Amino acid sequence: MTGLTKKNPDEMKPAILQLTMIGMLAGLSNSVAAPAVTRLNPPSALFTFGDATPPYISRFMVGQRFDLQATVKADAGKVITGAAFTVDGSPVTGTTTVTSIGGDRYNVVLRAYSSVAVGARTLTVLAQQDDGLTVAASGNFEIVGTTVQGRKAKNVIYLIGDGMSLAHRTAARIVSKGIAQGKAIEPLAMDTLPVTAILNTPSLNSIITDSAPGAACYSNGNKSNNGQEGVFPDDTTDKWDNPRVEHMGNYLARTQGKALGIVTTADVEDATPGSFSAHTQDRGAGTGICDMYLDEAVAKHNLRVLLGGGRKWFIPKGQPGSGRIDSLTASGADYVVPAELATGWGVPTGAQDPGRDLIADFVTAGFVYAADGTAMAAIPAGTTKLLGLFHTGNMDVSLDKIAERRGQPAVGTVATFPDQPLLEEMTDKALEVLNRNAQGFVLMVEGASIDKQAHNMDTERFVQDTIEFDRSVARCIAFQNANPDTLIIVTADHECAGVAIIGSSNVTNAQLVTRAALGGTDGVAGAINGAAGVATDGQTQLRSGVVNTYDSAAFPVYDNTTSGDGYPVTMDADRKMLIGYGANGDRYEDWLQNVQPNVNPAVRDTAGDFFIAGQATGAGVQSAVHTAADIPMSAGGRGSSLFGGTMDNTSVFFKVMQAVIGGAK
Ligand SMILES: [Zn+2]
16 A cells, blocks of 8 residues: 555544445445444554555564454444454454444454464454444554573563653763763762663554553553553543553463562653553543552552552542542543453452542551651561552652751651652562562562653752662662562663753852852843843853853762762752753743752742743643653663563563563573
């Protein structure tokens, strides 16, 4: 099919249908209308563009379960009375349900299909209308097998630095390890991993992914639309009925008895943790995502460790700190899945239960619960199930947690949620608990606020959270040294904020503090007081007077030893490293550490009068955005030799599966 360029599926009617439509319209004068298939899942270029050739959009492991789904549009006033799926011409066994979804459209679904036939398979849906007219449409997918190659990985550790690309890593190395005469004094822990690859990150519907598809692809090998996790897009508004793809945790629990662990510094309902076990078209449906952790992940994925923030989803509605939502449709919604899905996947239907005490239910299911770092450190020896919720929302960032430990004034929400553990401490505890499972485990550790603070263009906080993340990588490498059958993958879900290390400060911190208050010397704050081409006070005081580039940037020096806790004594070192943002929102910049986190960058640091207009985001709270840049991946341990080169982010899943099932040399 030449002349057709591939575009976003939702923008383009299937080529075959278009031709059929044209044919039909031509023949209208002498024939009747016909039903049409407007969507066929799994997504494929065959269905959307008529292109049967690789790359196959959807790929699955041998035996990995996924749903078959089609949207069929009937003629006006007609009814779709039946439908069936075939693969390579053979009828698919199982229950196919046909549900009217309004607008003469019907949702046709067959749940939890799987195949052992390695290679490209052709999927066809056939639907019949009550007047006898039928319609068929085809797509394809690939079934991926494994080969026996050598010793297998028993444990898999994914470390995801949310939004972390090369520049974030480099900035963390400059600050935490130091550079002398051009050489890193010491590598980051992630630098010591022997294998490197480059990953493409687009989602199913955009070159710019968000964290849901950006992480889910590592957990199930497939793309999804932005904001969606563990599912393919469909045409219903129901958040919970989408065609599902089985997660690695579920698959390996079912086939090898492995345990699953999820650790994050974000709210545990957030996209990256949610993408390792939930199935929903709404990454924000927190009540349901957290209920699903117990109802499905504990029961089916052998979830044994869940650590992070997000306690609000676990507290009964009406009690202090609760965020549970009494709705199936609103933001933060609870979940109920269709009966046919529950039957097809062997999972509970769920319930709209705002009054549920989810912490109590986890404890009933055998979990030890910890609400702070001290409690987590003190869990009983031999614990095999651990739930730790250290904040009602996202945890505070490492810069602020460390300040608390150093006895400095509390900032952020540290005072309300004291004694939150650091990511490396949560990682240690997760490894200790998961390692008690004889069949091994899959662990996902997320450094979430690298992304959140890069969005906020808060340099000091995203850099320090990258350091916290790297210290967690170090803990995993130490674990791998003691447990050689462990595969470690360190990567990101996407790049955030277009981070660029532009140089260093030309002045001491004290001088910078002075300059940051000088901007308003003419008494008029803001960029508007500078005529075209005439520098504003801020541009004079804080840019041309401060930013050293090229050789005058030299080597910024940070003290990481005096603190004794492994973190920089201060991020406001003299002649500090300076960061620019290529995907920025509006902000005022004074290069100094912000006292408080999460302040709107457009109303922060105004005294310096150095306004930098953003390239993205409009009115309201300003935020830098994700970019489409490829991201780095580092791998070490058992099976890491399988990785390398440049590949699509979904390929990581299949290589991990090869390492676990077939082994590697
Ligand atoms: Zn983000």
